[in-house]
Amino acid sequence: MTWNNNREWATGSTRTWRTKRAATLHRDNYTCTIRGRTCTDTATEVDHILGKAEGGTDAASNLRSVCKPCHQTLTSQQAQRGRATRSNKRAPMRHPGLG
Numbered sequence: 001m002t003w004n005n006n007r008e009w010a011t012g013s014t015r016t017w018r019t020k021r022a023a024t025l026h027r028d029n030y031t032c033t034i035r036g037r038t039c040t041d042t043a044t045e046v047d048h049i050l051g052k053a054e055g056g057t058d059a060a061s062n063l064r065s066v067c068k069p070c071h072q073t074l075t076s077q078q079a080q081r082g083r084a085t086r087s088n089k090r091a092p093m094r095h096p097g098l099g
């Protein structure tokens with residue numbers, strides 16, 4: 001059944017993810033780690049510190065507990081950042097010598 005687990009893993013909504021999610025919330029004592037302006041302090045969701053679109057993984061070190069308002073703020077900020085990156089013609093700073 002290993003292959004089946006792998007396929008579940010790829011969908012992103014799995015028993016494995018639910019387990020990691022619960023473990024992350026437990027690790028952080030169900031306390032939001034962002035503490036934004038509208039923070040409720042109580043974490044009910046789990047965020048990828050480095051988004052999966054940016055190469056982040058489901059490793060415990062890349063997961064943090066967040067409350068819903070903070071998560072929504074974060075998600076919209078990431079979306080704005082993504083749009084800005086795509087529409088910005090100027091290349092980001094690079095090491096001079098690597099280009």
Ligand SMILES: [Zn+2]
Binds near residue numbers: 036038068
């Ligand atoms: Zn919060």
